[in-house]
Amino acid sequence: MLETTRIEFKREYNDKVNKVLLSFLNTEGGTLYIGIENDGSVYGVDDADGLMLKTMNSLRDSVLPDPSGYISIAPVERDGKTIIEVMVERGAMLPYCFKTYGLVPQGVYVRIGSESVSASREHIRQLIRENDSEKFIVSLSLEQDLTFDYAVKIFEDNGIQFGDTQRQSLGLIRTDGRYSNLALLLSDQCPYSIKTAIFQGISKETFKDRKEFTGSAFKQIDEVLAYLNVYNKVASTFEGAYRVDHPDYPEIVLREALINAVIHRDYYIEGATLVSVFDDRLEIMSLGGVMPGVTKEIMLAGVSVPRNEKLAVVFHRLKLIEAYGTGIPRIFETYAQNGAEPDIPITNGAFLIRLPNLSIAANVNKSTVKRKTNKSEKRILDEFAGQSFTKQNAADLLELSVSGAYKLLARMVDSGLLSCKRNGREMHYVVSV
Numbered sequence: 001m002l003e004t005t006r007i008e009f010k011r012e013y014n015d016k017v018n019k020v021l022l023s024f025l026n027t028e029g030g031t032l033y034i035g036i037e038n039d040g041s042v043y044g045v046d047d048a049d050g051l052m053l054k055t056m057n058s059l060r061d062s063v064l065p066d067p068s069g070y071i072s073i074a075p076v077e078r079d080g081k082t083i084i085e086v087m088v089e090r091g092a093m094l095p096y097c098f099k100t101y102g103l104v105p106q107g108v109y110v111r112i113g114s115e116s117v118s119a120s121r122e123h124i125r126q127l128i129r130e131n132d133s134e135k136f137i138v139s140l141s142l143e144q145d146l147t148f149d150y151a152v153k154i155f156e157d158n159g160i161q162f163g164d165t166q167r168q169s170l171g172l173i174r175t176d177g178r179y180s181n182l183a184l185l186l187s188d189q190c191p192y193s194i195k196t197a198i199f200q201g202i203s204k205e206t207f208k209d210r211k212e213f214t215g216s217a218f219k220q221i222d223e224v225l226a227y228l229n230v231y232n233k234v235a236s237t238f239e240g241a242y243r244v245d246h247p248d249y250p251e252i253v254l255r256e257a258l259i260n261a262v263i264h265r266d267y268y269i270e271g272a273t274l275v276s277v278f279d280d281r282l283e284i285m286s287l288g289g290v291m292p293g294v295t296k297e298i299m300l301a302g303v304s305v306p307r308n309e310k311l312a313v314v315f316h317r318l319k320l321i322e323a324y325g326t327g328i329p330r331i332f333e334t335y336a337q338n339g340a341e342p343d344i345p346i347t348n349g350a351f352l353i354r355l356p357n358l359s360i361a362a363n364v365n366k367s368t369v370k371r372k373t374n375k376s377e378k379r380i381l382d383e384f385a386g387q388s389f390t391k392q393n394a395a396d397l398l399e400l401s402v403s404g405a406y407k408l409l410a411r412m413v414d415s416g417l418l419s420c421k422r423n424g425r426e427m428h429y430v431v432s433v
Contacts, residue, residue: 001040005113006111007033009037010033011036011038017059018058019109022063022096023110023117026095029070029087033085062098062100064178065176102143137182138180140180141181143189144178146188146189147187148162150215150218154318170314188215192273193212195211196224197210199276199278204276211227228249232248233247233359235247247358252330256330257327263321265351274286283353284352285351286351287351288349302326343356373417377417379397385431388428390429394409
């Protein structure tokens with residue numbers, strides 16, 4: 001009998017025994033014989049019972065998750081001497097690792113030929129992919145040394161506990177007691193980022209500013225929205241006695257689009273979510289594209305096919321989203337109320353949503369609205385072009401009551417034909433087109 005991929009000899013117990021057993025767990029299983037020389041000659045062991053107990057306890061105490069169910073150990077007689085036979089099956093919760101190191105090359109061993117060697121980081125990732133048929137979000141996180149300072153704050157602000165019990169029920173802690181990728185995304189150590197860029201004009205030729213946001217997915221969303229708010233210009237108009245603010249991009253739209261990008265991106269693809277702001281539009285691009293079979297029409301109908309369902313569940317529980325599939329319809333409805341429409345060009349490998357700058361879109365609409373006016377509106381536009389006027393002036397021109405003229409002027413303000421401001425107790429109107 002010779003040493004092979006699935007057979008290893010040790011003359012006596014030493015600190016390499018656990019590395020061999022760990023490599024068997026992570027590969028195709030195997031058998032370790034303690035008490036046999038490397039050349040196959042039998043040396044034997046003393047105190048077989050004590051050695052078996054030491055071997056099993058040492059492995060169980062040093063390896064995660066618990067490998068006990070995949071190990072059988074027994075004394076056997078060979079050439080009149082007692083040796084220890086440790087039989088190892090391939091584990092079901094790959095990769096197994098030494099507690100001291102975790103899921104890094106120093107902590108994960110695999111079998112290559114007749115040697116037990118440390119696994120590369122890519123090999124560790126491959127073990128996770130091959131063994132875990134579930135989606136990324138519930139797969140084992142390569143990083144296990146996680147903290148949740150920002151997430152704890154978010155949960156506390158919403159009056160929701162976030163202890164180990166809640167983390168298990170939400171899917172942050174797996175059945176093997178280790179953190180999932182969902183925990184990684186919500187942790188302070190989240191390796192995925194959002195990169196923002198502010199451009200001058202309508203192309204990417206000139207940067208005005210750029211910034212990258214890291215940390216918990218919650219933290220990134222909050223900080224990106226605060227950053228965009230600095231560049232989200234607000235114009236004001238008066239409707240009757242009230243001032244109404246009109247931002248370039250409605251806050252609800254920015255929030256829905258950004259959360260949608262975070263929830264639905266493909267985290268198996270390394271790279272940042274990109275937010276680009278131009279003079280005439282804002283674009284958010286997340287990696288991975290839409291799920292198979294999903295079209296723009298399906299999204300607008302409110303049908304949701306979440307790539308990372310457990311992440312969506314967390315956001316829903318925190319009331320960061322109202323219900324699955326409502327984000328895109330709400331964005332389009334908000335824009336429709338403002339006479340514009342976002343664009344979702346279908347691209348391979350990425351999801352892009354393009355949000356028009358409503359201030360720019362309003363000016364474009366005003367250039368064509370004149371030919372769509374009715375007879376009374378056209379008379380007002382022609383008569384008062386280049387001058388300020390009151391509702392009494394409009395009433396006299398059209399031979400209407402003052403209240404009737406006011407209602408007409410209010411509609412014209414809403415449609416962008418007129419702008420208005422208060423001068424003392426009187427509202428004054430100016431032709432906008």
